[in-house]
Amino acid sequence: MTEPIVRLNGVTKRIGSKTLIDQLTLDLPPGEVFGFLGPNGAGKTTTIRMMVGLMKMTSGEITIDGFSITKDYQKAIRRVGAIVENPEMYKYLTGYQNLVHYARMIPGIPAERIEEVVRLVGLEGRIHDKVRTYSLGMRQRLGVAQAILHRPKLLILDEPTNGLDPAGIRELRDYLRVLAREDGIAIFVSSHLLAEMELMCDRVAIIQNGKLIDVRSIQQAQGENAAVRYLFEVDRLGEALAIAAQSGNSAENAGGGSVAVEADRERIAELNAAFVAAGIKVYGIRAAIKSLEDQFLEVTGGERIG
Structure with a gap:
């Protein structure tokens, strides 16, 4: 099994009598x-x-690539790249000059690495233009390039899509997936855009009142739900509900002339045949997959994301 890049173990933060983070693992x-x-x-x-390392823990441990953020801060933080909201750049310099400037702060970054990260984020055609001429999406990509110059094992992004238009969000999402896949970087993204997180992430963690309440795989959750709940669009709703109930399936009125049934694929086929045999017209059958937003509201009791 692959060793985790980041490990949070029982992380707790209290200020006075208030617990902000409670035993986060x-x-x-x-x-x-x-x-x-x-x-x-x-x-x-x-x-x-x-x-x-900008805030001390009350208790617990955070390790990055095996190094403690409290006991071996310099070694741990060298393995981290981070962007918090909009990356700050020198707008009167070119993108390339900005990267050269940042590279000088960390010993051992060759010019070849700068060229490599420029290609990785797809800025080859504009890297020698002044940053003030960049769109917000391009500045975000330049920020990612700067954050990964030193080959971090962990990239932390806090609200990385703030202010981006749909095209910029898609660009950033695509580059993050390439980074994770090709460079093997662990990418930790905090965002309030649930639909975007569903497209971007492999797994999500949900916290509420400082406590971890769920961790789920996006693909796994979708696959499980797709085989559980189906919607039948029919012409005689009452009769369809009665037939579904008689066949031993859990069924309910889903509105819009649809019956919602929880059953496996084989039972769905049998139920469709029963509807047709009873003279009920079936206009459509579709899997009702819960979106990440549905799942989030379910586990948090409807609290607003933010």
Whole structure:
């Protein structure tokens, strides 16, 4: 089994009598885009601040590539790249000059590495233009390039899609997936855009009131739900509900002339045949997959994301 790049073990943060983070335990493997979700005030930003050493933990341990953020801070933080909201760049310099400037701060980054990260984020055609001429999406990509110059094992992004238009969000999402897949970086993303996180992430963690309440795989959750709940669009709703109930399936009125049935694929075929035999017209059958937003609201009791 692959050793996690990041390990949070029993991380707790208290200020006075208030507990901001309560016994948070998480593992992040390499090559995964990991989403971090929670309602307003759930503790997302506090967690990120502790991960990068900007806030002390009350108790617990955070290790990055085996190094403790409290005991071996310099070694741990060298393995981290981070962007918090919009990356700050020198707008009067070119993108390339900005990267050269940042590279000088860390010994051992050759010119070839700068060229490599420029290609990785797809800025070859504009890297020698002044940053003030860049779109927000291009500045985000330049920020990612700067954050990965030193080959970090962990990339932390706090609200990385803030202010981006749909094309910019898609660009950033695509580059993050390439980074995770090709460079094996663990990417930790905090965002309030649930639909975007569903497209971007491999797994998501949901916290509420400082406590971890769920970690789920996006693909796994979708696959499981797809085989559980189906919607039949029919012409005689009452009769269809009665037939579904008689056949031993859990059925309910889903509105819009549809019957919702929880059953496996084989039973769905049998139920469709029963409807047709009874003279009920079936206009459509579709799997009702729960979106990440549905799942989030389910586990948080409807609290707003933020």
